[in-house]
Amino acid sequence: MKRRAFIRAATLTAAVIATPVLRAARARIVIVGGGFGGSACALLLKHAQPSLDVTLVDPDARYVTCPLSNDVIVGARSIDSLTLTRAGLARAGVRFVRARATALDAEARSIRLDDGTRLAYDRCIVAPGIRFLWGTPEDYDEAAAETMPHAWEAGTQTTRLADRLRAMPDGGTFAISVPSGLMRCPPAPYERASLVAEYLARHKPRSKVLIFDANNRFPRQEAFTTAWDTLYRGRIEWIPVTEGGAVERVGARTNTLHTASGAHRVAVANVIPPQAPGQFALDAGLASGHGWCPVDPATFASTRVPHVHVIGDACIADAMPKAASAALSQARQCAAAIVASLAGREPPPPALDSVCYSALALDRAFAIRLRFRVANGHVEAEPNASEADSTPSVAEREAAARWYRSIRAAAFAA
Numbered sequence: 065m066k067r068r069a070f071i072r073a074a075t076l077t078a079a080v081i082a083t084p085v086l087r088a089a090r091a092r093i094v095i096v097g098g099g100f101g102g103s104a105c106a107l108l109l110k111h112a113q114p115s116l117d118v119t120l121v122d123p124d125a126r127y128v129t130c131p132l133s134n135d136v137i138v139g140a141r142s143i144d145s146l147t148l149t150r151a152g153l154a155r156a157g158v159r160f161v162r163a164r165a166t167a168l169d170a171e172a173r174s175i176r177l178d179d180g181t182r183l184a185y186d187r188c189i190v191a192p193g194i195r196f197l198w199g200t201p202e203d204y205d206e207a208a209a210e211t212m213p214h215a216w217e218a219g220t221q222t223t224r225l226a227d228r229l230r231a232m233p234d235g236g237t238f239a240i241s242v243p244s245g246l247m248r249c250p251p252a253p254y255e256r257a258s259l260v261a262e263y264l265a266r267h268k269p270r271s272k273v274l275i276f277d278a279n280n281r282f283p284r285q286e287a288f289t290t291a292w293d294t295l296y297r298g299r300i301e302w303i304p305v306t307e308g309g310a311v312e313r314v315g316a317r318t319n320t321l322h323t324a325s326g327a328h329r330v331a332v333a334n335v336i337p338p339q340a341p342g343q344f345a346l347d348a349g350l351a352s353g354h355g356w357c358p359v360d361p362a363t364f365a366s367t368r369v370p371h372v373h374v375i376g377d378a379c380i381a382d383a384m385p386k387a388a389s390a391a392l393s394q395a396r397q398c399a400a401a402i403v404a405s406l407a408g409r410e411p412p413p414p415a416l417d418s419v420c421y422s423a424l425a426l427d428r429a430f431a432i433r434l435r436f437r438v439a440n441g442h443v444e445a446e447p448n449a450s451e452a453d454s455t456p457s458v459a460e461r462e463a464a465a466r467w468y469r470s471i472r473a474a475a476f477a478a
């Protein structure tokens with residue numbers, strides 16, 4: 065081969081080899097949803113491979129954390145202390161687009177935004193959290209949520225419930241309605257009951273908390289009920305579904321909860337509606353028949369739409385709770401799997417965990433720490449998951465505060 069022809073052939077070969085590698089290094093990653101899962105994943109991807117083109121889409125310039133929002137309801141914290149900006153994303157080199165994603169075109173590999181623009185992706189991560197199934201209980205809609213706040217998304221709803229508690233007359237009843245089905249942070253209604261009971265004991269001693277529950281059991285029930293007996297004897301009453309606990313209908317005008325056992329007019333009604341993944345996940349065809357989004361737990365890749373991953377509350381992660389700590393752990397696994405796949409490597413073995421702290425009073429909490437393994441394509445809790453964590457202590461409440469600081473840093477660089 066003549067020298068010039070050889071050089072041209074060699075250059076071409078190098079280009080053919082280098083192009084996919086270069087393209088992978090600069091791959092366009094679009095993330096829908098900037099909560100704990102989506103925001104953490106954006107930071108992790110950019111940290112693992114700074115050359116990636118990472119864009120995060122969320123309609124809100126600020127994010128208010130649900131963790132510690134029960135403290136706001138009882139006046140122990142301000143909502144501002146839970147409010148985060150997107151500045152950490154910008155510092156890390158993630159592009160933040162303030163918009164709502166409205167559609168996913170799997171063939172064109174693009175996301176449409178509510179302002180009409182399209183974002184093309186090589187990989188998309190969908191983390192839109194939850195939506196509420198309005199109309200359950202009957203007549204519980206967005207208008208009813210103004211007088212009977214759910215406070216299951218932090219922000220205005222949280223402060224509204226806090227205002228209602230403060231304005232409640234002594235002797236009144238604070239009612240919490242808990243839905244059936246998969247929900248975010250399953251222990252949180254019982255944490256809320258505990259903190260409200262503590263507040264009532266101090267400020268409205270003739271008042272009590274009623275929990276109308278559409279379930280027959282709840283997480284760490286023994287730990288909660290033992291603590292309630294010692295700390296708040298007679299102040300919290302739990303009504304399971306078998307005793308008419310399921311709220312079937314609400315009367316927002318009169319603050320009435322209708323159950324199989326009759327009509328209960330209360331001073332404050334905190335109605336938590338049933339939940340499903342964020343609307344975008346449903347519209348994008350990521351949800352399965354029963355509502356949530358199936359994924360491969362080694363990569364969090366959707367089993368329904370190629371090149372799309374689903375993390376956080378919206379995905380089906382079997383034994384993993386719908387919690388911020390789980391969303392962070394999934395973000396880690398998902399980011400590592402994407403970086404590996406772009407480099408043509410296998411995903412790392414799953415290393416999934418979660419920790420949920422439940423406050424029983426402002427100065428004590430217990431923890432639920434779990435590790436998970438993947439067996440036959442499903443996420444299972446490791447059998448050595450410790451019940452010993454359920455002992456309430458001051459030390460665990462301090463650990464909760466440290467955990468909160470560290471997850472804010474990991475997910476929002478805040």
Ligand SMILES: Cc1cc2nc3c(=O)[nH]c(=O)nc-3n(C[C@H](O)[C@H](O)[C@H](O)COP(=O)(O)OP(=O)(O)OC[C@H]3O[C@@H](n4cnc5c(N)ncnc54)[C@H](O)[C@@H]3O)c2cc1C
Nearest residue numbers: 097099100101130131165192193249376377386387388389
């Ligand atoms: C009272 C309460 C207390 C809790 N306490 C704890 C706790 O102590 N520890 C813990 O680990 N977990 C706790 N949780 C649970 C935790 O808040 C959630 O599990 C966590 O927020 C899930 O993260 P996510 O990223 O999946 O969703 P989210 O945090 O809900 O974020 C979803 C984001 O997606 C955005 N979005 C939605 N649709 C679109 C769209 N179409 N386009 C663009 N963006 C979109 C939203 O604006 C939002 O920013 C608590 C929950 C509650 C209700």
